[in-house]
Amino acid sequence: MKKEKLLTFIIATIIAYWSVTFSAQPEETVIIHWNDFHTANIPYKPFYENPGGIFVGGYANLAGYIDSLKGEYSDAITLNAGDDYQGSPISSITKGMSQILILNKVMPTVFTLGNHEFDYGVDNLKNALNTAKFHVVSSNIYDSTKSDLLVDPYVIVYSGKVRIAVIGFILKDLKQSVLQGAVKGMGILDPLETVNKYIEEVNDKSDLIVVLSHNGFESDSLLALQLSGVDLIIGGHSHTILHQPVVVNNILICQAGSHGRFVGLLDAQVNIEKKKIESYEYKLIETELGKVRPSKPVAHVVDSLEATIEKEMNKTIGTLKTPWIRNSRGESNVGNWVTDVMRNSFDADIAFQNSGGIRKGLGAGPIKVRDIWEISPFDNTIMKVTVTGSQLKNLLQWRIKNPRDLLQVSGLSVVYNSRTKKLISTKVNGKPIKNKRKYTFVTNSYVVGHFRRFFGIRPEDVKIESTGIIGREPLIRAVKNQGIIESSLEDRLVDIAK
Numbered sequence: 001m002k003k004e005k006l007l008t009f010i011i012a013t014i015i016a017y018w019s020v021t022f023s024a025q026p027e028e029t030v031i032i033h034w035n036d037f038h039t040a041n042i043p044y045k046p047f048y049e050n051p052g053g054i055f056v057g058g059y060a061n062l063a064g065y066i067d068s069l070k071g072e073y074s075d076a077i078t079l080n081a082g083d084d085y086q087g088s089p090i091s092s093i094t095k096g097m098s099q100i101l102i103l104n105k106v107m108p109t110v111f112t113l114g115n116h117e118f119d120y121g122v123d124n125l126k127n128a129l130n131t132a133k134f135h136v137v138s139s140n141i142y143d144s145t146k147s148d149l150l151v152d153p154y155v156i157v158y159s160g161k162v163r164i165a166v167i168g169f170i171l172k173d174l175k176q177s178v179l180q181g182a183v184k185g186m187g188i189l190d191p192l193e194t195v196n197k198y199i200e201e202v203n204d205k206s207d208l209i210v211v212l213s214h215n216g217f218e219s220d221s222l223l224a225l226q227l228s229g230v231d232l233i234i235g236g237h238s239h240t241i242l243h244q245p246v247v248v249n250n251i252l253i254c255q256a257g258s259h260g261r262f263v264g265l266l267d268a269q270v271n272i273e274k275k276k277i278e279s280y281e282y283k284l285i286e287t288e289l290g291k292v293r294p295s296k297p298v299a300h301v302v303d304s305l306e307a308t309i310e311k312e313m314n315k316t317i318g319t320l321k322t323p324w325i326r327n328s329r330g331e332s333n334v335g336n337w338v339t340d341v342m343r344n345s346f347d348a349d350i351a352f353q354n355s356g357g358i359r360k361g362l363g364a365g366p367i368k369v370r371d372i373w374e375i376s377p378f379d380n381t382i383m384k385v386t387v388t389g390s391q392l393k394n395l396l397q398w399r400i401k402n403p404r405d406l407l408q409v410s411g412l413s414v415v416y417n418s419r420t421k422k423l424i425s426t427k428v429n430g431k432p433i434k435n436k437r438k439y440t441f442v443t444n445s446y447v448v449g450h451f452r453r454f455f456g457i458r459p460e461d462v463k464i465e466s467t468g469i470i471g472r473e474p475l476i477r478a479v480k481n482q483g484i485i486e487s488s489l490e491d492r493l494v495d496i497a498k
Contacts, residue, residue: 026269026278029159029208030076032069033266034062035236036114036258037080038087038359039099041302043289046261047323047361055289057260059302063106063295065263065287073267075160078107081236082114082170082214087259087359089313089373090305095120098305100128105297109157110135112168113150114214114236115177119378122183126150137168137212139198140189150186153198156206162270165202167195168212171219171237179380180449191215192226199229207272210234217242217255224248231277232266243284252277262286313370318479321486324362324375328355328406330495333487334362334375335408338475342442343410345474346384346467349428350392350441351410354454357444357471358408367479376472380444386463390435397423398456407447407454409492419497444471 043058070076084103085096096117103111111134117125129136129151139153154167171177174188199209209230213220216238224233225248232245232252239258245266246253256264268280324334335353343351360374387395396414399407401421415424426433433439445466451459479485 026271027161027207028073028075029162029164029266029268029270029277030069030073031079031159031210031232031234031264031266031268032066032073032076033079033081033234033254033264034256034260034262035081035214035234036083036239037062037099037260038083038116038258039085039091040087040259041090041098041102042088042306044259047363054286056287058287058289058294059102059106059260060294060296060299061289061292062260062263062287063298064292065285066106067295068292069263069265069285075158077109077157077159077164079166079210079212079234080108080111081212081234081255082112083116083236083258084111084114086116086119087374087377089309089370089377092373092377092379093309094305095124095128097128097131100132101305102298102301104131104133105295105301108134110137110155110166110168110212112136112212112214112236113138113141113170115171115174118174118178118182121181122150122186135166137166138170139167140169140172140191140194141174142187142189143185144187145185153194154202156202162208162272163206164208164210165198165206166210166212167198167202169195169215171215176450176453179446192223195223195227195230199227203229207275208232208270208277213237216240217246217253220253220255221246221248224251224253227251231275234264241284244282245280252280254282256284260287313368313373315369316366317369317372317476318367318482319484320362320364320367321484322488323364324487326355326358326361330406331489331491331493332358332408333489334358336410336490336492337485337487338376339408339410341474341478342382342471345478346382346442348384348411348440348442350412350439352407352441352443352447352454353409354444354447355406355408357446367485369476372472372476372479376475378444378446378471380446380471382442382467382469382471382474383445383448384440384442384465384467385448386438386440386465388435389433389437389439391457391462392428392433392439392441393423393426393435395455395457396426399454402453402456405454406493407443411441413492413494415494415496417497418495424496442467 043055084099090098141150143150213235217240235255240255241257256262265283339351
């Protein structure tokens, strides 16, 4: 009898041991991701960090990479972290519908909204989303017109046996990132409170929690410090190239640059019982053209859309002798050219252009109509503002103390100290500013829509007039008139602290 009891005990122990051993075997989970595509639907040659001069991206090519990876990892899910809209002519002409049509062929498992999805207004976005065949999530955009969230806050999907909760959210400062009125009726909820709310809701019905964020790398890193229960943040908005995940508070943070140049691949081993990633391998894959077979269904949609505008957009209208190089932290030669055209076209004393509104650089060579559309893709109109000299000095001092989104300038020379936040000297067209004199400057409707943030004075305290002219129109006209263009730095913005 004792032997039987001993044998039963041994068998039970062995069964228990093997049950635990087998149940603890990790399950493979594969996530493919991209972000901030900005309608780069056609392959292009990157202007920066491209010594080999290769072509990358284009949606048919990117989709080919995704198809190739899914052929290797059949249970992979695909995540898009937003800002598919805005950046090329076809987006502006179709008001973003081009991207929905393409994404309906790419079929991301989950997509979260970025700020540029609102560039053509919330009503337009709602209509577009009604045709989307893929999951769209964002947990912190409240639609007051229906007293509910604009889209679902999260979705549960599977990669193999692993249940993955994907919670979407958008940056808290959405209203400061779009044209005034573009998000009419929308309220932006606090990201931390909202994400925590849905972490608690999905915890029991998921094995892995992924936050699909359009928030920027730095903000994602700060958010990660305050989160618990999240395994992974797939991010966008800041166009950050992360060749390997950054680990913050045991949360992996990934982001894949922008414009489809890269696609991220995370191959993780997940312990379902412990609900954690035990190990992983990660690759950031450059989407070099010619390495994989492009997706035919996606190519068909892209080609059909481009065929409607190709003839006009591919016209050569001038020649660039010196490359146009952007700079968001100081004066740029492309910024100088853009603002000179703005000032001269509207007979103003000064021109201001937010650096973030200049969307690409350009190498020396032919200038096509498409290039100007891609440098200035927004449908922002030119606004004319009249200020006194004393108001002008005050707004320039404000700019130095509040340098967010540096303004490129024309007709103005400014010497300042960024360390002490002091304006040292300034001149308008080579002459000192007179306090009582009136000066006119031109800028775009986005800047005017956020007038106090950019200039520190109330819009009602100045005279503002709309020209009704879209900003790229005078740029195209100027290229045609100038023919050959050379641009240089002219010490318009001099920071003596550097």
